[in-house]
Amino acid sequence: MASFRGNLRLYGLMFVIIIAAVLSFLNNIELDKEAAEPAFDSLTSHYLFHALDLAVDSVGILCMLYAAFRLWNVRKERERRESAETRADWMALHDRLTGLHNRHSLEERLDALGKQSGLRSSFSILVIDLDGFKKINDMMGHHAGDSVLRTVADRIREEIAEEHVFRSGGDEFVLYVEPSADAPQIAKQLLQALNKPVLLNGTPLDIGASIGMATCPEDATAARDCLRCADAAMYAAKAAGRGSLRAFDKTMQERMLARDRAERNLRDAIRAGGIQPYYQPIVDLQKSRIIGFEALARWQMGGEFISPMDFIPLAEETGLIMELTESLLRRACEDAMNWPPEVILSFNISPIQLQDKLLGLRILKILSQTGFQPKRLEIEITETALIQDVNTAAVVLSDLRTAGISVALDDFGTGYSSLAQLSNFSFDKIKIDRSFVASFQDQEKQEKIVKAIVGLGIGLEVPTTAEGIETPDQLTSLIDMGCTYGQGYFFGKAVPATEALNMLAEPPLKALRA
Incomplete structure (x- = not known):
């Protein structure tokens, strides 16, 4: 619609200039006719030629202006389209509420890690689940819960680069840490940050976190398996009590295998x-x-x-x-x-x-x-x-x-x-x-x-x-x-x-x- 209006204004300007040129031509003819009537016929062709030349020049200039305008308009339209596509791509890979990477982005990261062969160094995956979040959501409504999630996301950003943080759903977050040697210290810092109350309209909301940690290739040789191990460690942390950190160990392996069997049995049933x-x-x-x-x-x-x-x-x-x-x-x-x-x-x-x-x-x-x-x-x-x-x-x-x-x-x-x-x-x-x-x-x-x-x-x-x-x-x-x-x-x-x-x-x- 904006492009159409711009073209309409340009066409109107061209029409006005052409009409002005024609009127000027007719006026000059009238003046010359009065001044030298006998020579009118001989001069008519001369003025006609100059008027037409002026009109052609005017149209040429207008065409150049129109072309320049169209080029500018096309460039702006391309910029708007590219901006929309960039925004759509961002939304496909990010969580709207917190701005963190979403589950789909996590899947892409896991796929990329799975395609790598001969990893140069090990990495760790942390799974964070909030303690007390459901109570806040139930008692104070989803608006309070949203505010808590945004605050939690900001606190996580302060401890680790945003490109390594994913909100996998609900009140659960996944972190990718490389090298794995940094993971224990980052996990401890996160516990301290996330176990502090969240202020909502001046009211402190009691919140906390449980963290599970697993390392590849020590605990699992594939990225997706490492995530599952970290998830199992997170459940062990929640069972241990509020604000706990647990690293994956072999005792959790049996529980994880039992859960896998239960899921397969359920699906088959x-x-x-x-x-x-x-x-x-x-x-x-x-x-x-x-x-x-x-x-x-x-x-x-x-x-x-x-x-x-x-x-x-x-x-x-x-x-x-x-x-x-x-x-x-x-x-x-x-x-x-x-x-x-x-x-x-x-x-x-x-x-x-x-x-x-x-x-x-x-x-x-x-x-x-x-x-x-x-x-x-x-x-x-x-x-x-x-x-x-x-x-x-x-x-x-x-x-x-x-x-x-x-x-x-x-x-x-x-x-x-x-x-x-x-x-x-x-x-x-x-x-x-x-x-x-x-x-x-x-x-x-x-x-x-x-x-x-x-x-x-x-x-x-x-x-x-x-x-x-x-x-x-x-x-x-x-x-x-x-x-x-x-x-x-x-x-x-x-x-x-x-x-x-x-x-x-x-x-x-x-x-x-x-």
Whole structure:
């Protein structure tokens, strides 16, 4: 548009000059005609020649000006394009928040090191994980967390050149140190710098770091293996306590190999359909009937069940959580198609998945493929998932509810900002965490909390579900409080699809006392 406007102005100038030349020519002709009428005819050709010569010269000058302008414009356009390309290249390799190199840049560095043969000197890799960062994010929000990450990045820059620092994700950083002899001293200096409080609006935030260190070729002969060794050392440092530094040793090798085996087993189980959804009944406490089931992941290997507390975090850490979730949801929807149309399916979403803006589309695709109606699906999310990325969570929740899918706030009361989440987002159900239900009859404070949550749900016209109901007394008290729904071993544990279908076929009271 700017180029077009410039050309338009130039063309206008050319037109004005030509018109001026023509007018000047006609005026000269008129004057000469009055002064010497008899000689007019003989002079006409003479003036015409000079006027045309002037016009040609003017056009030539304008063409030269136009060419110069175009050359200048092309150069500026090339500079703008090169600047945009440079910016795009920078963004592809750098973290926007901290300005450090990102995971993609780290991968390129590892590839480059892997192609080198006969390394002239050894190098070390440090993996840094922040201590207490999640608490800050949960209590004060992601803006405070972002401020902490920027401060941490600045402190790391003071100890090592920026081109050797990578933010690999979340609150984890990777450092490349050459020669490796410098690594121990740099690691100690980093611990001192990173264990100092971070000031946010004058308030000190308690933060720290755990560091794992590995050296190539002593601990591993390849760069990627060295990173894995450093990562294993970092986990050992975190296990040792806040602000610890651990160098890789052979005892960590066994733990690393065990983790690798677990990851391979998990990947194989997901792709072979070895992890299945089991179904725990959700009961209408007032009408004493099953209104739905919550799908819970169950993995049986070698005749034994592996706890979800073990393999769900592993799936999140290894990037397998989306594949696992899609597999479980598809199977659960297929099973639920055999239930009566009024029975709902409740399904849990990992906090990591709620950071994916395409999550809603992924879920809708599965519903479309299986033919399961969106209005029969209820997605459960936790407060932690909302806090990690508020903006993306808002987009995902809006997509789900617009499609007709219900959203339940799970583990209500266990986070740092439960009431804030009810204020910021719209939910179709509140689930009271089992930790309150288990002790509310023995502890007066817990009982008041449960009553308050139920009362809050009634006031907001949002139904409440109590998890972990195990005794008739708990059930009676919750009914008296006005709690809407219930789950727990009192009604039944999570069972395979065939047994869940049998529960629906039984008389209500019998099913509830199973």
